[in-house]
Amino acid sequence: MKSLSSHTRPAYARISSVQRMLSSLLHPLALLAIGLVATMGGCSTNLATGERRLNFTSEAQEIAMGKQADQEISASLGLYPDETLQRYVHQLGTKLASTSERPNLPWTFRVVDDPVVNAFAVPGGFIYVTRGILAHLNSEAELAGVMGHEIGHVTAQHSVHQMATSQLAQLGLGLGTALIPEIQPYADLAGTGLGLLFLKFSRDDENQADELGVRYMTRTGSDPRQLGAVMGMLDRLSQEGGTGRAPEWLATHPSPGNRREHIAEIISTISPAPAGGTINRESYLKQIDGMMFGLNPREGFFKGNTFYQPDLKFRFDFPAGWNLMNQKQAVVGVSPKEDAIVVIAFSSKSSSAEAAREFFSQEGLTVLRTGSTSIHGFRTSSGSFTAQTEQGVVQGTVAFVEYDGRVYQLLGYTSQAGWGTYEQGMTRAIGSFDRLTDAGMLSMQPQRLKIVTIAKAMSLAEFHRQYPSGVSLEALALVNQVEQNGQLRAGQQVKRVVGSAVQ
Ligand SMILES: [Zn+2]
Numbered sequence: 341m342k343s344l345s346s347h348t349r350p351a352y353a354r355i356s357s358v359q360r361m362l363s364s365l366l367h368p369l370a371l372l373a374i375g376l377v378a379t380m381g382g383c384s385t386n387l388a389t390g391e392r393r394l395n396f397t398s399e400a401q402e403i404a405m406g407k408q409a410d411q412e413i414s415a416s417l418g419l420y421p422d423e424t425l426q427r428y429v430h431q432l433g434t435k436l437a438s439t440s441e442r443p444n445l446p447w448t449f450r451v452v453d454d455p456v457v458n459a460f461a462v463p464g465g466f467i468y469v470t471r472g473i474l475a476h477l478n479s480e481a482e483l484a485g486v487m488g489h490e491i492g493h494v495t496a497q498h499s500v501h502q503m504a505t506s507q508l509a510q511l512g513l514g515l516g517t518a519l520i521p522e523i524q525p526y527a528d529l530a531g532t533g534l535g536l537l538f539l540k541f542s543r544d545d546e547n548q549a550d551e552l553g554v555r556y557m558t559r560t561g562s563d564p565r566q567l568g569a570v571m572g573m574l575d576r577l578s579q580e581g582g583t584g585r586a587p588e589w590l591a592t593h594p595s596p597g598n599r600r601e602h603i604a605e606i607i608s609t610i611s612p613a614p615a616g617g618t619i620n621r622e623s624y625l626k627q628i629d630g631m632m633f634g635l636n637p638r639e640g641f642f643k644g645n646t647f648y649q650p651d652l653k654f655r656f657d658f659p660a661g662w663n664l665m666n667q668k669q670a671v672v673g674v675s676p677k678e679d680a681i682v683v684i685a686f687s688s689k690s691s692s693a694e695a696a697r698e699f700f701s702q703e704g705l706t707v708l709r710t711g712s713t714s715i716h717g718f719r720t721s722s723g724s725f726t727a728q729t730e731q732g733v734v735q736g737t738v739a740f741v742e743y744d745g746r747v748y749q750l751l752g753y754t755s756q757a758g759w760g761t762y763e764q765g766m767t768r769a770i771g772s773f774d775r776l777t778d779a780g781m782l783s784m785q786p787q788r789l790k791i792v793t794i795a796k797a798m799s800l801a802e803f804h805r806q807y808p809s810g811v812s813l814e815a816l817a818l819v820n821q822v823e824q825n826g827q828l829r830a831g832q833q834v835k836r837v838v839g840s841a842v843q
Contacts, residue, residue, distance in 0.1 A: 386495075386496055386497055387441035387442060387495065388440065388441040388442070388492070388495035388496045388552055389496050389548060399445075402463045402464045402497075403445065403446060403463075403464040403465070404464070405462075405463055405464060406446075406462050406463045406464020406465060406466045407446075407464060407466075409462040409463075409464075409466065410448065410450075410462065410464075410466040413452070413462070413466075413468065414450065415668065415669070416667060416668050416669060417452045417453065417454055417468075417668065418452065418453040418454070418668045419450055419451065419452060419453055420451040420452065420453040420471045420631075420632070421453070422451070422631070424627075425451055425474075425627055425628070425631065426450065426451055428627050429449050429450070429451050429469060429474075429483070429487075430448070430449040430450070432449070432480065432483060432484060432487065433447065433449030433467060433487045433491070434447050434449065435560055436484055436487055436488050436491055436556045436557070436559075436560055437465065437491050437556070439556050439559035439560055440491055440495045440552075440556055441495050442465070442494070442495045445464060445465030445494070446464065446465055447465040447467075447491075448465060448466045448467070449467050449468075449469070449487060450466075450467070450468050450469075451468075451469055451470070451471055451474065452468045452469070452470045452471070453470075453471060453632075453636070454470040454471065454472055455470070455471065455472040455475075455632075455633070455634050455635055455636075456470055456472045457470065457472045457473045457476055457574070457577060458470045458472065458473060459473050459486045459487070459489075459490055460490065461490040461491070461493045461494050461499065462499065463494065463497070463499050464494070465494055467487060467490045467491065467494070469483070469486060469487065471631055471632060471633075473486065474628055474631065475628065475631065475633055475789055475819055475835075476573055476577065476818065476819055476821075477570065477573070477624070478569075478621060478624070478625070478820070478821050479566060479569075479619045479620055479621040479624050480562070480618070480619070480620035480621075480623060480624040481557070481562040481563045481566035481617065481618060481619045481620060482566045482567075482569055482570050482573075482624075483624065484556075484557050484560065484562040484566070485553055485557060485562075485564070485566050485567030485569075485570045486567075486570055488552065488553030488554070488555075488556040488557050488562075488567065489549045489550055489552075489553035489567065490549070490553075491552065491553070491556055492548065492549035492550070492551070492552030492553050492555075492556070493541065493545070493549045495552060496545070496548050496549065496552060498541055498545045498548075498549065499541075546599065547599070547602055550567065550599055550602060550603050550606065551606050553567055554567060554603065554606050554607060554610070557617070558610060558614045558617070561617055561618055562617050562618055562619075563614070563616060563617030563618060563619050564603075564606075564607050564610075564614055564617060565603075565604075565607060565617075566619060567603050568600045568603045568604055568607075569821075570596075571596035571597070571599050571600040571603065572596070572600060572821075573821055574596040575595075575596040575597050575600070576818065576821075577818060578596070580814065580818060621833070622833060625791045625833050625835070626791070628789055628791075629789065629790065629791040630788055630789065630790065631788065631789050632786045632787070632788055632789075633786070633787045633788055633789050633811075633819075633837050633839075634786070634787050634811075634837075634841055634842075635786070635841075635842050636786040637650060637784035637785065637786060637842050638650060638651050638784070638785070638786065639651070639666065640652075640666050640671065641666070641784070641842045642664050642666065643842075644660075645657060645658045645659065645660045645661070645662065645664070645673075646658070647664065647666065647671050647684070648776055648778075648781050649776065650776065650781055650782045650783070650784055652744070652746070653744060653775055653776045653777075653782065654743060654744075654748075654773060654774065654775060654776055655772075655773075655774055655775075655776045655781075656671070656684060656750075656769070656772055656773050656774075657768075657769060657772035658673035658682060658769055659673065659675070659682070659762075659765040659766070659768070659769055661676055662674060662675055662676065662682070663675075663676065663678075669685060670683050670684060670685040671683070671684040671685075672684075673769070675754075675762065679754055679755060679758050680752070680753070680754035680758055680761075680762040680766065681752065681753060681754070682750070682751070682752040682766055682769050682770070683749075683750075683751045683752075684748060684749070684750055684773075685748070685749045685751070686746060686747070686748065686749065687740055687747040687748065687749045689740075689747055690747065691742065691747065692712075692719055692720055692721040692740035692741060692742045692747055693712070693721050693740075695721065695740040695747050695749065696710060696721035696722070696723065696738075696740045699738060699740070699749075700723060700725065702727075704727055704728050704729075705725050705726070705727045706725060706726045706727070706728075707723060707724075707725050708723070708724045708725055708726065709723050709724050710722070710723035711723065713739075715739065715741055715770075715771055715773050715774075716773065716774045716775065718741045718742055718743045718773075719741075719742045720739050720740065720741045720742070721739070721740045722737070722738060722739035722740070722770075723737070723738060724736065724737045724738075725737075725738070726756060727753075732755060732756070733755070733756040734753050734754065734755055734756065735753065735754060735755070735756045735758075735759040736751060736752055736753025736754070736766075737751075737752050737753070737763070737766055737767055737770065738750065738751045738752070738770075739770045739771075739773075741773055743773075743775070744775075748773065750769075750770040750773055752766030752767075752769065752770060753766075754766075784842065785839055786839065787810050787811070787837050787838065787839035787840070787841055788837070788838055788839055789819075789835050789836070789837060789838075790835070790836045790837070790838045791833050791834070791835060791836075792807055792833070792834050792835075792836050793831065793832070793833050793834075794828055794830065794831070794832055794834060795830060795831075796830050797827065797828060797829050797830045798827075798828055799825065799826065799827055799828070800813065800816065800817055800820070800822055800823070800824060800825070800826045800827075800828060800834075801813060801824070801825070803816075803828055803834055803836075804816055807834075807836045809836050809837040809838070810837050810838060810839050810840045810841050811837045811841065815837070816835070816836070816837065819835050819837070820834055820835050
């Protein structure tokens with residue numbers, strides 16, 4: 341099945357609002373997935389740190405948990421479709437991990453198809469870097485720093501430890517069931533896969549991961565000072581960050597400025613002092629030459645409250661002022677108060693009638709009205725319903741629309757108390773589904789990074805004039821990690837962004 345999209349907005353932060361929303365409406369499946377592994381407990385000594393910590397999870401369980409999360413992350417965030425780049429990142433990562441205290445984990449390194457600047461790890465040895473962070477890095481050693489740090493979280497079992505702590509909090513809670521399976525993927529996503537991204541590490545854990553990152557970099561001959569350079573990049577991104585690509589890493593990590601100092605301290609205590617180490621700027625830039633940059637409009641994008649999908653050729657107007665998210669499996673709008681949601685997704689059924697029949701026959705769901713209709717000439721089955729959940733009764737409206745060989749599910753729901761407030765807006769949104777005919781929208785293409793080797797020295801501003809980029813001088817300075825008034829030297833490789841951005 342063709343995926344609906346990936347995010348076109350900094351999405352992780354917003355998913356948490358859906359997560360909160362779902363946990364108030366439905367029982368979060370997070371508890372189910374995490375609760376199941378909470379059967380064995382114990383205290384173990386960590387190989388990387390020598391510490392003893394409370395740990396509910398055996399290594400086999402940790403790996404099983406990681407594998408499941410990996411499937412969900414790969415499906416929900418999407419992997420960047422470039423085998424060569426994926427292999428390069430995986431090989432560099434496994435080289436680092438093979439020098440770690442846990443060389444035998446099923447180490448897996450992936451590039452996530454996401455313009456947001458982020459990197460994260462899940463237990464069991466699964467590590468992800470976004471194409472957004474790759475675009476902002478300028479050498480292999482910087483990438484090694486990012487991955488070494490994430491490897492450190494895994495070898496020191498930071499997230500496993502955190503999960504043990506949250507299991508303790510959740511053991512008292514029973515297991516629930518989602519009444520509306522169509523909504524389940526988001527609950528799942530929030531719970532097992534993406535939920536892990538929100539684990540906020542303590543400052544001590546971060547410092548420890550930096551320390552371990554420096555260790556693995558040194559062991560593989562990379563210049564460990566480049567991890568400090570990454571912190572400099574993140575620091576700058578957090579201060580300037582006007583490029584619409586919020587550095588999500590910062591939401592879960594302490595201030596990069598302080599950590600830069602800490603990294604310098606760690607390096608100064610290594611004895612004997614690491615002898616230089618490799619940086620490999622050119623070979624890194626070669627790997628990311630031609631990589632997609634920023635949002636990919638082919639996966640759908642928002643302008644105002646309207647969602648446009650050029651590949652699937654449809655458009656949809658969400659209620660004005662709602663928070664919008666474009667995910668691989670669905671496009672989601674959440675009301676500002678986070679008490680109502682509208683979701684566009686595919687139905688697995690081949691006709692609208694069949695899809696509606698399946699939806700309305702769910703246990704716990706009371707049908708208020710059903711019928712056949714049409715939206716902009718497309719055959720549609722629709723209806724409204726209430727559903728009993730552990731958190732109370734939800735009320736909603738749904739339409740299954742046949743368009744261009746697919747059946748779309750357009751679903752809106754809120755608490756029963758909220759129905760009066762949201763019914764009209766949700767119904768209007770669902771009725772706005774229409775074919776996309778605007779030629780400009782249909783032909784939008786993603787921007788790409790292009791590496792240019794300049795023959796003579798020039799300023800970044802001159803470079804920007806000579807090789808126009810589809811981004812501002814400020815954004816260009818950020819991705820190249822040079823000052824806006826900075827100078828480039830003869831023979832230097834410089835990133836340029838070709839193509840025009842979604843306005
Ligand atoms: Zn970290």
